[in-house]
Amino acid sequence: MVKVAVLGAAGGIGQPLSLLVKSNPLVTELALYDIVNTPGVAADLSHISTPAKVTGYKGDTELAAALAGADIVVIPAGVPRKPGMTRDDLFKINAGIVQTLANSAAKNCPKAFIAVISNPVNSTVPIVAEVFKKHGVFDPKRIFGVTTLDITRANTFVGQLGKGEIKDKSVTVIGGHSGVTIIPILSAEEIDALTHRIQYGGDEVVKAKDGAGSATLSMAYAGAQFVNALLDAVVLKKSGITQCTYVKSDVAAAEGVEYFSTVVELGPEGVAKIHPIPPLNEHEKKLYLAAIPELKANIEKGVAFVTSQSA
Ligand SMILES: NC(=O)C1=CN([C@@H]2O[C@H](COP(=O)(O)OP(=O)(O)OC[C@H]3O[C@@H](n4cnc5c(N)ncnc54)[C@H](O)[C@@H]3O)[C@@H](O)[C@H]2O)C=CC1
Numbered sequence: 170m171v172k173v174a175v176l177g178a179a180g181g182i183g184q185p186l187s188l189l190v191k192s193n194p195l196v197t198e199l200a201l202y203d204i205v206n207t208p209g210v211a212a213d214l215s216h217i218s219t220p221a222k223v224t225g226y227k228g229d230t231e232l233a234a235a236l237a238g239a240d241i242v243v244i245p246a247g248v249p250r251k252p253g254m255t256r257d258d259l260f261k262i263n264a265g266i267v268q269t270l271a272n273s274a275a276k277n278c279p280k281a282f283i284a285v286i287s288n289p290v291n292s293t294v295p296i297v298a299e300v301f302k303k304h305g306v307f308d309p310k311r312i313f314g315v316t317t318l319d320i321t322r323a324n325t326f327v328g329q330l331g332k333g334e335i336k337d338k339s340v341t342v343i344g345g346h347s348g349v350t351i352i353p354i355l356s357a358e359e360i361d362a363l364t365h366r367i368q369y370g371g372d373e374v375v376k377a378k379d380g381a382g383s384a385t386l387s388m389a390y391a392g393a394q395f396v397n398a399l400l401d402a403v404v405l406k407k408s409g410i411t412q413c414t415y416v417k418s419d420v421a422a423a424e425g426v427e428y429f430s431t432v433v434e435l436g437p438e439g440v441a442k443i444h445p446i447p448p449l450n451e452h453e454k455k456l457y458l459a460a461i462p463e464l465k466a467n468i469e470k471g472v473a474f475v476t477s478q479s480a
């Protein structure tokens with residue numbers, strides 16, 4: 170039995186992501202939670218002829234039931250950006266939303282794998298971790314920031330430069346998930362053309378959507394890739410499953426950074442092995458040093474949001 174709960178399931182990401190999770194035959198129960206519209210989304214998805222039983226939960230009073238016994242919790246709940254905003258501008262609304270959802274997850278499914286999509290990911294992952302610490306159930310192997318869209322974009326853009334098939338690309342992107350904290354590892358010819366585009370790909374979509382939100386469909390695709398990888402590792406116990414993902418990690422400890430994305434091997438217990446930062450050329454070393462101050466500030470802000478509140 171494998172229960173996946175999607176929190177924010179009626180949203181721009183939540184709906185297509187739930188569709189893609191419903192398409193994975195490994196899932197036996199799909200619990201859709203939101204503050205609006207989940208009965209309709211659940212009824213709609215429930216007619217799809219894959220094994221997962223789909224249930225909808227709406228509003229605070231139904232959150233605990235949505236999470237009870239969940240194996241994987243995916244969180245795309247919260248507000249998206251509008252043109253002119255940074256991801257950090259979303260903190261004031263999304264930090265509280267993520268904290269509330271994490272509180273309930275810590276109580277109702279403390280062993281679940283938590284995949285955080287809500288921005289600012291650099292801060293929302295530490296928020297979930299601190300909430301789990303408060304409940305005495307923190308396991309750093311089980312909490313992930315979903316940065317897969319950065320890899321999806323990098324693979325696409327590198328593929329479009331014209332060498333080989335996009336499907337064969339597997340670009341590594343390390344660091345965090347906002348502007349300068351996104352550090353793509355590229356070949357010499359790709360660096361000038363693509364570094365900035367990968368770092369600011371999210372802004373491209375925000376601008377094109379012109380006030381109607383940020384990336385949803387590409388994020389759903391990327392989020393489903395991450396969930397499918399987790400299911401392969403956890404349920405099928407396949408070996409060699411890797412993802413770039415933002416986790417509690419020692420790889421940038423020298424800089425005093427506690428959370429960082431590098432290639433992570435996934436296993437039945439979640440994080441099986443964190444790969445080190447790959448060898449960096451001079452250009453990448455500069456990107457790395459430029460990422461540190463923002464990443465550190467984002468992490469400290471997330472941690473303080475939870476630890477500064479009395480128990
Ligand atoms: N990690 C990543 O790479 C990416 C992250 N994002 C982030 O994902 C988040 C969601 O984006 P969209 O789906 O486009 O937004 P959206 O506004 O379309 O959907 C958000 C959903 O969250 C729900 N929601 C709000 N408060 C909630 C609560 N307390 N509990 C449960 N659900 C709640 C809303 O009702 C809505 O259905 C944003 O923070 C956005 O910045 C977006 C793209 C990529």
Ligand SMILES: O=C([O-])CC(=O)C(=O)O
Nearest residue numbers: 250288318371372383384
């Ligand atoms: O740009 C945004 O606000 C949404 C996001 O995280 C992305 O598309 O990478």
